[in-house]
Amino acid sequence: MRFQKNCKAELISKAVMKQFVLCFICLAVFSCQKQYYVNKIEGERLEINRDLESDSTVDAFIAPYRKHLNASLDSIISFAPATYSKKDGDLNTAIGNLMADAVYQECNPIFKKRYNKTIDFVLLNHGGIRAEIPKGPVTLRTAYEVMPFENAVVIVGLKADAILKMVEYLSEVKRAHPLSKQINITFNSSYELEQLTIKGAPLDMDKTYYVATNDYLYNGGDKMVFFKPNEGVFDVDYKIRNVLIDHFKKIDTLRPKIDDRFIRKVLK
Amino acid sequence: MKRRDFIKQSLATSALTSLGGLGFDLLTASNKKKITILHTNDVHSHIDPFGPNDGRNANKGGVARRAALIDTIRQENPNTLLLDAGDIFQGTPYFNYYGGELEFKLMSMLKYDAATIGNHDFDNGIEGLLKQLPHAKFDFLSANYDFSNTVMDGHVKPYEIFVKDNIRIGVFGLGIELNGLVDKRMYKETKYLNPLEIAQDMARILKQEKKCDLIICLSHLGYDYKNRKEKPSDLNIAKSTQDIDLIIGGHTHTFLPKPTIIKNAIDKPVLVNQVGAYGLYLGKIDFYLSPGQQPKSEHKTILV
Numbered sequence: 391m392r393f394q395k396n397c398k399a400e401l402i403s404k405a406v407m408k409q410f411v412l413c414f415i416c417l418a419v420f421s422c423q424k425q426y427y428v429n430k431i432e433g434e435r436l437e438i439n440r441d442l443e444s445d446s447t448v449d450a451f452i453a454p455y456r457k458h459l460n461a462s463l464d465s466i467i468s469f470a471p472a473t474y475s476k477k478d479g480d481l482n483t484a485i486g487n488l489m490a491d492a493v494y495q496e497c498n499p500i501f502k503k504r505y506n507k508t509i510d511f512v513l514l515n516h517g518g519i520r521a522e523i524p525k526g527p528v529t530l531r532t533a534y535e536v537m538p539f540e541n542a543v544v545i546v547g548l549k550a551d552a553i554l555k556m557v558e559y560l561s562e563v564k565r566a567h568p569l570s571k572q573i574n575i576t577f578n579s580s581y582e583l584e585q586l587t588i589k590g591a592p593l594d595m596d597k598t599y600y601v602a603t604n605d606y607l608y609n610g611g612d613k614m615v616f617f618k619p620n621e622g623v624f625d626v627d628y629k630i631r632n633v634l635i636d637h638f639k640k641i642d643t644l645r646p647k648i649d650d651r652f653i654r655k656v657l658k
Numbered sequence: 659m660k661r662r663d664f665i666k667q668s669l670a671t672s673a674l675t676s677l678g679g680l681g682f683d684l685l686t687a688s689n690k691k692k693i694t695i696l697h698t699n700d701v702h703s704h705i706d707p708f709g710p711n712d713g714r715n716a717n718k719g720g721v722a723r724r725a726a727l728i729d730t731i732r733q734e735n736p737n738t739l740l741l742d743a744g745d746i747f748q749g750t751p752y753f754n755y756y757g758g759e760l761e762f763k764l765m766s767m768l769k770y771d772a773a774t775i776g777n778h779d780f781d782n783g784i785e786g787l788l789k790q791l792p793h794a795k796f797d798f799l800s801a802n803y804d805f806s807n808t809v810m811d812g813h814v815k816p817y818e819i820f821v822k823d824n825i826r827i828g829v830f831g832l833g834i835e836l837n838g839l840v841d842k843r844m845y846k847e848t849k850y851l852n853p854l855e856i857a858q859d860m861a862r863i864l865k866q867e868k869k870c871d872l873i874i875c876l877s878h879l880g881y882d883y884k885n886r887k888e889k890p891s892d893l894n895i896a897k898s899t900q901d902i903d904l905i906i907g908g909h910t911h912t913f914l915p916k917p918t919i920i921k922n923a924i925d926k927p928v929l930v931n932q933v934g935a936y937g938l939y940l941g942k943i944d945f946y947l948s949p950g951q952q953p954k955s956e957h958k959t960i961l962v
Contacts, residue, residue: 426691426825426871428903430946433917433929433962435939438707438724440717445725448767452705452722455760459751534751540781605841 468528468638475522486568488646492637494570510599512570537631541604547621555616577654691947694738699908700935702749737822743908744776744878762793770796774831774876799831802856804849828864832877865901875905881912896920907932916962
């Protein structure tokens with residue numbers, strides 16, 4: 391888009407330059423305030439890339455922070471005998487099972503202590519696994535890469551109808567959303583529910599189930615709208631990433647496995 | 659030319675001597691002024707450049723490179739303002755480890771003039787933000803967050819007027835609605851006021867009362883919401899206000915290859931710009947100003 395400058399005005403102003411200049415001085419003397427107006431604007435976007443030199447003072451200032459940070463992030467907290475990726479598995483993955491079970495194990499004692507209740511199972515989201523756990527040493531950096539976000543665990547009280555809505559949701563999205571081992575969901579080959587048990591028992595229509603998830607999903611993230619309305623929401627002030635870090639620190643070697651907690655039967 | 663010299667000299671030795679340098683300056687300089695506005699948004703604690711294996715962002719970004727570029731631009735034109743549109747915090751372990759201290763210290767080294775507050779700047783709570791303020795040698799501007807019942811009271815201004823080469827540049831800040839986006843325990847009693855009404859007020863105050871030559875809105879509202887047109891956004895503010903020259907946006911991580919030109923409420927052009935996120939780009943807008951009254955029918959060249 392272009393607006394052409396008014397050239398006529400410029401010619402006129404040249405012709406009466408003397409008067410103009412004098413008038414202007416008078417104006418400046420009496421008002422001491424000169425008015426300016428914008429007659430041209432230029433805009434551009436500059437890419438920050440390798441072609442630019444780094445400011446050495448700034449770089450030197452960052453260096454000790456970077457050094458301390460990297461030393462800490464590279465500290466080894468566990469070991470992975472294989473690479474675990476969220477792509478490996480149909481409706482449950484080793485890495486997803488590891489995360490959901492870690493949330494159960496680390497948060498249930500706090501939930502019990504604080505609210506005198508027990509978590510029934512954990513549901514996280516497949517999209518929330520942001521990186522794989524590579525084979526070899528597991529470091530703090532691994533935990534930051536798997537879970538770069540600040541999401542915290544929340545525990546939501548749900549009646550059976552909401553649990554059924556959750557199962558319906560899972561059958562529609564057909565994704566390996568991580569579930570902890572306390573729940574078992576079996577679909578047939580066309581994603582219809584065949585079996586549902588929680589802690590080994592069938593769904594109890596009168597019971598309130600305590601489902602641990604994260605604040606993002608509780609607030610309707612990934613279209614998980616079944617968390618509202620509910621029978622109460624409980625905080626344990628625990629970020630998912632910190633759950634992972636604390637969990638990894640307790641285990642010498644991670645041995646997560648794909649199992650049958652959440653499966654669909656495929657016709658042979 | 660001779661006549662002009664004569665006028666200059668005679669004036670310098672008579673009527674205007676009492677004004678010192680001012681009279682001389684008025685006549686010798688071409689009187690055209692250039693103001694450069696540099697801006698970033700949603701840097702999200704990205705201090706180091708992305709590594710070589712980081713997909714589409716590989717080898718881009720980095721504060722030390724940005725510092726060198728800004729320095730070059732300032733040497734070219736000292737009449738430069740450096741602004742940030744919020745979400746300084748959160749996104750790399752630098753934030754988790756140091757709580758935003760390094761981000762603010764580096765922005766101070768780069769001589770940022772002002773920033774507005776993004777939703778992620780509340781990630782360590784309002785106390786977490788307050789705690790890092792001593793490291794920030796630049797202004798925090800927000801006209802539509804009322805902090806009066808919080809610990810941030812007195813630490814944030816609605817606007818600031820910067821004077822560069824005698825040009826008065828009014829900059830005000832706008833923040834996004836926090837309810838539903840940020841945990842209430844984080845932002846506490848921060849009150850969110852209607853950004854459109856505030857923007858209209860701010861533009862009027864800065865133009866009419868404070869006699870600003872340029873007005874810049876530093877916004878963390880987001881560029882545009884296609885499915886929720888009524889939600890306050892930079893495009894909505896641009897269309898429904900007057901006297902704002904430039905809206906620098908954030909929040910939506912919108913990578914605009916060039917500023918968008920919008921017709922404002924009185925059919926005059928206003929620029930809206932946003933440079934994505936993570937310090938991958940630096941936005942640069944140059945305003946050229948001439949003395950005199952604004953012509954009735956606006957003739958302005960915008961090259962973007």
